[in-house]
Amino acid sequence: xxxxxxxxxxxxxxxxxxxxxxxxxxxxxxxxxxxxxxxxxxxxxxxxxxxxxxxxxxxxxxxxxxxxxxxxxxxxxxxxxxxxxxxxxxxxxxxxxxxxxxxxxxxxxxxxxxxxxxxxxxxxxxxxxxxxxxxxxxxxxxxxxxxxxxxxxxxxxxxxxxxxxxxxxxxxxxxxxxxxxxxxxxxxxxxxxxxxxxxxxxxxxxxxxxxxxxxxxxxxxxxxxxxxxxxxxxxxxxxxxxxxxxxxxxxxxxxxxxxxxxxxxxxxxxxxxxxxxxxxxxxxxxxxxxxxxxxxxxxxxxxxxxxxxxxxxxxxxxxxxxxxxxxxxxxxxxxxxxxxxxxxxxxxxxxxxxxxxxxxxxxxxxxxxxxxxxxxxxxxxxxxxxxxxxxxxxxxxxxxxxxxxxxxxxxxxxxxxxxxxxxxxxxxxxxxxxxxxxxxxxxxxxxxxxxxxxxx
Numbered sequence: 222x223x224x225x226x227x228x229x230x231x232x233x234x235x236x237x238x239x240x241x242x243x244x245x246x247x248x249x250x251x252x253x254x255x256x257x258x259x260x261x262x263x264x265x266x267x268x269x270x271x272x273x274x275x276x277x278x279x280x281x282x283x284x285x286x287x288x289x290x291x292x293x294x295x296x297x298x299x300x301x302x303x304x305x306x307x308x309x310x311x312x313x314x315x316x317x318x319x320x321x322x323x324x325x326x327x328x329x330x331x332x333x334x335x336x337x338x339x340x341x342x343x344x345x346x347x348x349x350x351x352x353x354x355x356x357x358x359x360x361x362x363x364x365x366x367x368x369x370x371x372x373x374x375x376x377x378x379x380x381x382x383x384x385x386x387x388x389x390x391x392x393x394x395x396x397x398x399x400x401x402x403x404x405x406x407x408x409x410x411x412x413x414x415x416x417x418x419x420x421x422x423x424x425x426x427x428x429x430x431x432x433x434x435x436x437x438x439x440x441x442x443x444x445x446x447x448x449x450x451x452x453x454x455x456x457x458x459x460x461x462x463x464x465x466x467x468x469x470x471x472x473x474x475x476x477x478x479x480x481x482x483x484x485x486x487x488x489x490x491x492x493x494x495x496x497x498x499x500x501x502x503x504x505x506x507x508x509x510x511x512x513x514x515x516x517x518x519x520x521x522x523x524x525x526x527x528x529x530x531x532x533x534x535x536x537x538x539x540x541x542x543x544x545x546x547x548x549x550x551x552x553x554x555x556x557x558x559x560x561x562x563x564x565x566x567x568x569x570x571x572x573x574x575x576x577x578x579x580x581x582x583x584x585x586x587x588x589x590x591x592x593x594x595x596x597x598x599x600x601x602x603x604x605x606x607x608x609x610x611x612x613x614x615x616x617x618x619x620x621x622x623x624x625x626x627x628x629x630x631x632x633x634x635x636x637x638x639x640x641x642x643x644x645x646x647x648x649x650x651x652x653x654x655x656x657x658x659x660x661x662x663x664x665x666x667x668x669x670x671x672x673x674x675x676x677x
Contacts, residue, residue: 242334246377246498251333255380255487256373260336262478263370264324267317267343269474270363275314278303279355287356287610289531290652295354317343337374344370357573357607361536362472365390368509369479375501378494382502384483385493386509388439391457393513394534395435400524402632403428408540411633413673417466434460442480445490454484472536520655524631525662526639527604528655535602539631542596542671543603546578547612547645548624549590555619558588573601574611605629605640605659606650616646630671637665 242248250256278284281303288295301310320339327336348367351359359367368390372382402408406424409416416424434456441453457480465473494502516529523529524539551558561581578593592612596603605627615623627640639660642648650656 238334241338245337245374246379247334247337249377249379250337250373251331253380255482256383257328258482258487259369259373259383259479260340261328262475262482263366263373264321264340264343265478266366266475267340267347268321269471270347270366271314271317274350274358275311276303277358279358280350281310282306285611285614286354287607289352289356290606290650292353293610295356298354317346340370341374344374356531356610360471361394361534362475364512364534365472365479366475368505369475372502372505376505377498378502380483381491381494382499382505383479384443384491385506387479387483388442389506389509390534391435391439393509394536395432396513396517396533397535397538398428398432398435400539402524402537402539403432407632408537411540411673418463431460442484443490450484450488454480454488468536515653518653521661525629525637525665526655526659527602527606527629528659529653530602530604530606537600538602540633541600541602542630542636543601543608544596544628544636545594545603545605545608545612545640546626547590547592547594547615549592549615550621550624551588551590552619552621553587555588558590573597574603574608609645609648609650613645620646622646628668633671633673635667636669636671637662638668639665 250260274280279286280299281301282299283302283306286296286299301313302308303310320342324336324339327333327339344367347359347363351363351367368386369383372386373379376382398404404425406416406428409424409428410421415421416427419427438453438456441449442457444450444453458477461473461477461480493499513533515532516523516535519526519528521528558581560583561579563579565575565577573596575595575597576592577595578591580591582589592615594603594608594612608627609625612623612625622644623646625640625642625645626638628636629639630636637660640658641660642658648658
């Protein structure tokens with residue numbers, strides 16, 4: 222007998238495979254067309270994710286990434302080198318591409334246990350990169366993907382929990398909309414182009430209808446009433462096609478296939494499973510709900526302070542405009558400094574943080590470097606924490622102190638100076654409570670007014 226079949230048929234191998242199948246309820250996938258289609262949809266979004274990450278510097282060595290506040294040493298774990306400094310990152314992601322090809326083959330041959338194990342490898346890397354290696358590499362659509370794939374991988378009663386998780390993702394996404402951003406439609410009315418494809422006078426009606434649909438309408442996806450259930454499916458299908466006008470392919474790519482697979486032609490009503498085998502599924506539901514909690518526990522207006530940002534569903538929370546400025550005061554014995562001045566307009570900036578001013582000069586005999594950073598567009602949330610972490614490296618040995626100001630405008634409102642500290646080098650940041658060095662109105666003064674923002 223050839224070596225590989227002999228290994229697979231060995232009693233130890235059979236025991237491991239049987240235990241794995243039982244632990245992760247793989248048999249449900251083998252006998253359920255809905256889950257098999259969902260398996261393919263989740264694989265498609267792994268391809269969409271990694272095709273973006275293959276050249277991302279956010280998890281590579283040599284680039285200081287912004288880390289999650291609960292693990293600020295994430296850079297010490299980076300091991301991939303991005304070209305032109307090395308080939309390890311592209312090699313690693315091509316290995317993941319090979320795993321994706323292997324999954325396709327296993328799906329074709331109906332080797333669902335192997336396909337499941339390979340998909341688990343992809344999920345572990347994406348989760349690790351998103352919540353350990355980098356604070357900014359994952360978007361809300363990646364949260365959708367991770368939770369739906371987690372249900373597919375880890376829970377029993379997979380079809381039911383995939384449906385309830387999908388509906389809960391809609392519902393939780395509505396919680397960030399209880400704000401003038403959506404109630405009054407100020408996110409879109411403060412954009413240069415306004416709401417796409419619709420008369421601007423309908424903006425509040427449209428945004429409020431989205432809130433109602435995500436708070437109440439999403440539950441009709443689970444209805445026994447065929448007509449109401451189909452109306453909900455049609456509405457959310459059109460909604461995601463329309464949303465792609467603003468957010469491009471990523472969000473519709475993870476939501477549209479899952480929506481149509483779980484609630485389309487293959488839909489069947491299911492009652493909640495209330496038995497021991499459902500514990501993993503209910504635990505995932507609880508984790509999803511708890512993930513939304515941190516920002517709601519923080520004192521003050523977190524849309525202004527951006528505290529608790531990236532916990533929970535935060536897409537379209539507000540139309541942001543930000544300006545950060547760092548004044549680096551060098552020690553008297555600092556050497557190697559020369560006068561320098563460069564100024565540019567962020568209108569031509571295509572990155573997430575646009576450096577619009579760099580100036581090094583002597584003031585009263587002391588060398589000072591000024592760096593001004595602006596956000597280029599509405600969906601970029603340059604939070605005080607992000608800027609502080611990005612530029613903390615300015616606190617070098619030849620530096621006396623670094624003064625830091627941060628001005629923030631949301632939904633076309635005034636710029637409030639929410640950070641104004643004489644030295645940022647000794648600051649600390651709490652991820653789950655208010656930080657005293659970040660202010661909000663009326664303590665934060667108005668320092669200017671914005672022009673109309675743009676999206677992308």
